[in-house]
Amino acid sequence: MKMHKIAVLGSVLLSLAFGAKAISDTELGFRNVPLNNExxxxxxxxxYGDKAPGESQVFDRAYENAPPMIPHDVEGLTDFTQSTNPCLDCHSPEVAKDVGALPVPESHRYDLRNAKAITDGISDSRWNCTQCHAPQAQVKPLVGNTFKPEYRNKNSKNGSNLLEVINEGVK
Ligand code: HEC
Ligand code: HEC
Structure with missing residues (x-):
């Protein structure tokens, strides 16, 4: 017998034993449709935001040193390879100021494994920008959230300093 059948049988027996009402699979999640049929x-x-870079409004950060969401259109900008990166055309420290963008923070130009600053380009673990930075669509959350971030200094509300504090609490 396959594992999931054993699990289903187990939960049916359990609900019989305790007299509980069986819950249908359409009541389990927020999709309200059978689990095995999409x-x-x-x-x-x-x-997603369709304003061009330079015309969008940045989002509030989720918490101190969270990766900021991408506020602008990313159409045509997400074909990354380790050596070509359309995001760095604006976010590399050499040009960012001139185009009104924030430069990638120091953490992105540091090789943590070898504890070495990178003077040319970006760390091997950072070239795939959208692995961590995502655009945001204005949809209503399915579940409310009362989390409120606390920032230890006012610069962290719209800036980051992960590399400076990365060893905090580590002995
Ligand atoms: C043509 C220049 C340009 C390109 C290309 C570009 N950006 Fe931006 N980016 C900006 C500007 C300018 C801003 C500031 C918001 C604005 O003015 O639209 C910004 C804002 C951001 C922010 C928000 C920063 C904050 O403080 O909240 C993130 C994250 C970001 N970009 C990531 C990316 C990623 C990832 C890519 C590649 C997929 C990319 N950007 C490509 C110019 C650019
Ligand atoms: C492994 C996850 C990861 C990847 C990949 C990554 N970032 Fe980040 N990014 C972060 C985090 C986390 C922060 C905030 C903390 C920090 O590093 O200082 C951040 C911060 C930023 C900021 C805000 C800087 C500031 O001063 O507030 C910009 C701009 C940015 N990243 C752009 C990029 C671009 C462009 C790429 C691709 C070249 C990229 N990131 C790749 C995780 C990532």
Missing amino acids: DKVKLQEFK
């Missing part, structure tokens, strides 16, 4: 899954309408 046909009726409907995505909410969503739209």
Whole structure:
């Protein structure tokens, strides 16, 4: 017998034993459709920001040293290789100021494994920008959230300094 069948049988027996009402798989998640059938899954309408870089408004950061969300259109900008990176055309420290963008922070120009600053280019672990930075669509969250970030200094609200504090609390 396959594992999932054993699990289903187990939960049926348990609910019989305790007289609990069985919960159908359409009541388990927020999708409200059978778990093993995607046909009726409907995505909410969503739209990413389509303002060009330079014309968008940055989002509030989620917490201190969280990777900021991308506020501008990324159409045509996400074909990364280790040696070509359209984001760095604006976010590399050499040009960022001139185009009104924030430069990548120091953490992105540091090789943590060998404890060495990188003077030319970007760390091997950072070239795939959208692995950590994502655009944000204005959709209503399915579940409310009362989390409120606390910033230890006012610069962390819209700037980051992970490399400076990365060893905090480590002995
Ligand atoms: C043409 C220049 C340009 C390119 C290319 C570009 N950006 Fe930007 N980026 C900006 C500017 C300018 C801002 C500031 C917001 C604005 O003015 O639109 C910004 C803002 C951001 C922010 C928000 C920073 C904050 O303080 O919250 C992130 C994150 C970001 N960009 C990541 C990326 C990534 C990842 C890519 C590649 C997919 C990229 N950008 C490509 C110019 C650019
Ligand atoms: C492994 C995850 C990761 C990758 C990959 C990554 N970032 Fe970040 N990024 C972060 C985090 C986390 C922060 C905030 C903390 C810090 O590093 O200082 C950040 C901060 C930033 C900031 C804000 C700087 C500031 O002073 O507030 C910019 C701009 C940025 N990244 C751009 C990029 C670009 C462009 C790339 C690709 C070349 C990239 N990042 C790749 C995780 C990542």
